[in-house]
Amino acid sequence: MDFGTLPHLFHPLSEQHRMTDTITITPVRGPVLGTVRPPGSKSLTNRALIVAALARGASELTGVLDSQDTRVMVESLRRLGIELEHDAAACTIDLTGCAGRPAVDHAELWLENSGTSIRFLTALCTLGDGRFRLDGNTRMRERPIGPLVEALRQLDVDIVCELGTDCPPVQIAASGLPGGTLSVGGNLSSQYLSALLMAAPCAKAAINLKVDGTLVSRPYVDMTLEVMRAFGARVEEPEPGDFILPPGGYQGRSYDIEPDASAASYFFAAAAITGGEVTVEGLSRDALQGDVGFVDVLVQMGCEARWEADSITLVGKPLRGVDVDMNAISDTAQTLAAVAPFASGPTRIRNVAHMRHKETDRVAAVVNELRRLGLEADEHEDGLTIHPGPMQPADIETYDDHRMAMSFALVGLRHPGVGIKDPGCTVKTYPDFFDDLEGLCRTAR
Ligand SMILES: O=C(O)C1=C[C@@H](OP(=O)(O)O)[C@@H](O)[C@H](O)C1
Numbered sequence: 001m002d003f004g005t006l007p008h009l010f011h012p013l014s015e016q017h018r019m020t021d022t023i024t025i026t027p028v029r030g031p032v033l034g035t036v037r038p039p040g041s042k043s044l045t046n047r048a049l050i051v052a053a054l055a056r057g058a059s060e061l062t063g064v065l066d067s068q069d070t071r072v073m074v075e076s077l078r079r080l081g082i083e084l085e086h087d088a089a090a091c092t093i094d095l096t097g098c099a100g101r102p103a104v105d106h107a108e109l110w111l112e113n114s115g116t117s118i119r120f121l122t123a124l125c126t127l128g129d130g131r132f133r134l135d136g137n138t139r140m141r142e143r144p145i146g147p148l149v150e151a152l153r154q155l156d157v158d159i160v161c162e163l164g165t166d167c168p169p170v171q172i173a174a175s176g177l178p179g180g181t182l183s184v185g186g187n188l189s190s191q192y193l194s195a196l197l198m199a200a201p202c203a204k205a206a207i208n209l210k211v212d213g214t215l216v217s218r219p220y221v222d223m224t225l226e227v228m229r230a231f232g233a234r235v236e237e238p239e240p241g242d243f244i245l246p247p248g249g250y251q252g253r254s255y256d257i258e259p260d261a262s263a264a265s266y267f268f269a270a271a272a273i274t275g276g277e278v279t280v281e282g283l284s285r286d287a288l289q290g291d292v293g294f295v296d297v298l299v300q301m302g303c304e305a306r307w308e309a310d311s312i313t314l315v316g317k318p319l320r321g322v323d324v325d326m327n328a329i330s331d332t333a334q335t336l337a338a339v340a341p342f343a344s345g346p347t348r349i350r351n352v353a354h355m356r357h358k359e360t361d362r363v364a365a366v367v368n369e370l371r372r373l374g375l376e377a378d379e380h381e382d383g384l385t386i387h388p389g390p391m392q393p394a395d396i397e398t399y400d401d402h403r404m405a406m407s408f409a410l411v412g413l414r415h416p417g418v419g420i421k422d423p424g425c426t427v428k429t430y431p432d433f434f435d436d437l438e439g440l441c442r443t444a445r
Pocket residue numbers: 042043044116188189190191194216217220330331354358
């Protein structure tokens with residue numbers, strides 16, 4: 001299939017951002033004060049879509065995210081024969097599951113640069129009976145998927161990285177997923193484990209899945225287990241990293257998705273940087289997403305937080321530098337890097353080497369752009385150190401990484417002359433980010 005014919009799966013951005021090469025952030029005149037509810041969690045939306053697509057019967061998903069990462073997932077499920085109704089305005093998706101076996105005997109799937117989509121769908125396709133090819137953009141073809149491929153081969157799945165690069169494109173000649181024992185590497189990404197976990201209840205027999213070595217981003221695995229169990233799967237973890245999954249599949253249901261905690265980090269950071277007070281609705285200490293832990297990092301820096309039953313409030317205070325292991329919440333490391341220049345001392349972000357395999361080499365990219373602002377920043381193998389200091393105007397490169405754009409925009413709230421190149425790259429997980437940030441800052445203009 002000629003992917004050139006695939007409709008551009010982008011969300012209608014506001015005219016200004018879609019058509020603009022660079023936007024300049026206007027500093028606020030005072031503290032950012034307000035309340036915001038980010039769109040649905042990308043990670044939970046894509047998990048719920050996978051599990052509901054494999055379920056018996058119908059599911060209704062509410063609060064879903066509508067962005068490039070979820071649209072490529074939706075389009076792929078449709079190509080796999082899943083009947084699906086998406087109401088973007090209502091943030092709902094109604095779908096009827098395939099009871100564990102995709103109905104089509106071949107499909108070509110285009111996943112742009114959505115790591116969750118290509119990893120989760122690679123495992124899902126092995127449950128089918130036919131030939132499947134999964135591909136993505138140039139950066140996706142540089143993001144490792146070899147550990148997942150190698151794990152599936154332990155169950156005699158006929159799967160290959162087409163170019164021999166341990167990266168996509170992936171080709172699968174599927175004939176259902178056998179049961180058995182397998183191990184998967186978890187030091188580059190937790191998504192390979194999450195992908196296998198979600199497919200396992202639809203295998204032909206029980207699966208015993210073990211993590212081989214260290215595991216990064218553990219909160220995302222806990223999120224996976226929560227969603228699986230919500231749809232009726234039985235999963236035991238007698239020892240950390242050792243999972244026992246009997247067959248039994250999933251049962252369709254109604255499922256509501258909480259707001260995106262990674263997106264919320266930008267609004268908490270806006271309060272921290274400007275000495276303001278921001279409440280994010282729909283999240284709490286009980287959120288399924290580990291990235292609410294970013295609030296604790298801001299508290300370590302000197303801020304105050306109020307945790308309510310259905311909201312979190314961050315109160316900005318004078319900031320001190322921190323030394324923090326962000327392995328579990330690495331999607332908020334870039335947010336912290338944008339806050340750190342406003343602290344009284346240096347900030348060390350450690351144990352995030354796996355960030356180098358995401359939308360870009362996020363360690364190097366963040367160091368480069370902090371230096372472009374005139375700051376002293378040190379790159380380490382596992383992370384970086386940010387030294388506060390005077391800054392200069394700069395147009396920030398965003399490397400087609402939505403989190404570079406969203407994080408460095410925050411610097412511009414306090415520091416004049418910050419431009420964000422390619423602001424439309426936020427379409428990956430947050431098409432309306434700049435509109436929502438502007439809305440939150442309007443009282444501080
Ligand atoms: O499982 C998930 O939903 C995700 C896991 C994380 O990736 P890694 O496990 O590769 O750190 C995170 O960066 C990504 O945004 C979403």
